Amino acid sequence: MSGFEFYMPTKIVFEQGAIRKVAKEGKVLGKKGLIVTDGPLLKTGILDPIFKDFKAEGMDYVLWSEIVPNPRDVDIECGAKFAAEEKIDYIVAVGGGSAIDTAKAIGAIKENGGKCNDWYEGNLKKKITPLICVPTTCGTGSEVTHESIVNNTVTMVKDCIWGPEVSAAVAILDPDVLVNLPKKILASTGIDALTHAVEAYVCKAANPFTDALAIYAIRLIGESLTEAVENSSNEAYVKMMAASCMAGAAFGNSDVASVHSIAEALGGYYDIPHGVANAMMLPEVSRLSIPGAPQKYADVARALGVHTEGMTTQQAAMAGVDYMEMLCRRLNIPKFSELDVVDPKDFERLATTAAEASETEDNPVLFDKQDFIDIFTRLYKK
Numbered sequence: 001m002s003g004f005e006f007y008m009p010t011k012i013v014f015e016q017g018a019i020r021k022v023a024k025e026g027k028v029l030g031k032k033g034l035i036v037t038d039g040p041l042l043k044t045g046i047l048d049p050i051f052k053d054f055k056a057e058g059m060d061y062v063l064w065s066e067i068v069p070n071p072r073d074v075d076i077e078c079g080a081k082f083a084a085e086e087k088i089d090y091i092v093a094v095g096g097g098s099a100i101d102t103a104k105a106i107g108a109i110k111e112n113g114g115k116c117n118d119w120y121e122g123n124l125k126k127k128i129t130p131l132i133c134v135p136t137t138c139g140t141g142s143e144v145t146h147e148s149i150v151n152n153t154v155t156m157v158k159d160c161i162w163g164p165e166v167s168a169a170v171a172i173l174d175p176d177v178l179v180n181l182p183k184k185i186l187a188s189t190g191i192d193a194l195t196h197a198v199e200a201y202v203c204k205a206a207n208p209f210t211d212a213l214a215i216y217a218i219r220l221i222g223e224s225l226t227e228a229v230e231n232s233s234n235e236a237y238v239k240m241m242a243a244s245c246m247a248g249a250a251f252g253n254s255d256v257a258s259v260h261s262i263a264e265a266l267g268g269y270y271d272i273p274h275g276v277a278n279a280m281m282l283p284e285v286s287r288l289s290i291p292g293a294p295q296k297y298a299d300v301a302r303a304l305g306v307h308t309e310g311m312t313t314q315q316a317a318m319a320g321v322d323y324m325e326m327l328c329r330r331l332n333i334p335k336f337s338e339l340d341v342v343d344p345k346d347f348e349r350l351a352t353t354a355a356e357a358s359e360t361e362d363n364p365v366l367f368d369k370q371d372f373i374d375i376f377t378r379l380y381k382k
């Protein structure tokens with residue numbers, strides 16, 4: 001193990017019903033808030049308690065609901081212009097990874113000026129605008145990471161505004177918000193959380209602190225993801241909300257790996273939902289990565305509740321990957337070969353993007369462009 005840093009400045013408020021604490025936390029951060037969310041989520045009424053509390057407290061706020069999945073640089077820059085014109089003091093992001101990443105990037109540009117394109121080198125000068133995150137899925141982990149993933153509309157590649165400046169002030173985790181989340185989204189974002197935890201644990205940048213968070217997150221997800229999706233259990237929602245955040249804290253201080261190298265390439269090019277893209281790749285990429293970290297993949301199997309008694313390390317590692325594959329099927333996540341948008345003519349370009357992704361070098365086994373083409377080709381026929 002080489003040296004490492006662990007950075008987690010975000011205050012976490014975790015409680016059923018915690019959405020009612022947004023106004024209280026907002027008051028601490030300034031006079032005028034910008035609430036960032038997406039249109040469909042706004043229509044569900046999930047933000048109504050926040051609006052009610054802001055009005056009851058006489059707090060000033062404006063709303064920005066132009067969020068799209070796989071957030072684009074141009075939309076973020078419009079949001080930053082709006083934030084500057086409105087002279088807001090802090091931001092409240094309510095939603096999944098897209099809302100939170102958009103809010104972070106808006107805050108980065110508001111405080112540092114320029115455009116998204118100016119800040120992909122880890123070169124921010126000032127902290128982002130003070131931010132409260134209220135995740136409404138159980139996958140992103142972005143409420144505690146130090147990065148914002150941006151869809152670059154010029155290159156059609158995902159870029160990243162990153163650094164310790166990109167940290168939220170507060171994460172408000174309310175498991176009750178998962179109750180009304182469509183099961184399809186609950187399933188795919190839950191697999192995103194599992195992917196974060198597995199990749200944080202097996203990748204080359206892992207350290208003992210991130211290992212502790214990641215392996216416990218895997219255990220919680222093994223205990224609760226199917227239970228949350230199939231039986232809408234409150235206890236399972238609590239475990240999934242905690243696991244998602246722990247996995248975020250783990251990969252934010254370790255890294256993700258080649259499942260994400262591919263998922264980001266697919267998200268940038270085809271606009272496939274991030275959790276679905278991860279789920280399609282997690283079993284195959286993990287299977288190929290076992291030779292680089294067999295013991296760690298065996299640990300993953302045990303944390304997921306797979307019975308590995310009497311197995312060799314290699315067998316246990318494979319059993320864990322088989323379990324992940326079964327989990328994705330059980331949750332009805334589509335296969336790569338079932339997506340209409342996928343065209344084999346694009347594999348070369350997608351593989352180039354995946355091979356050049358920064359997280360590729362931290363995968364337990366280093367894949368090159370041809371390896372990624374082979375993965376796409378094999379999964380396309382499956």
Ligand SMILES: [Fe+2]
Pocket residue numbers: 192195196260274278
């Ligand atoms: Fe992810």
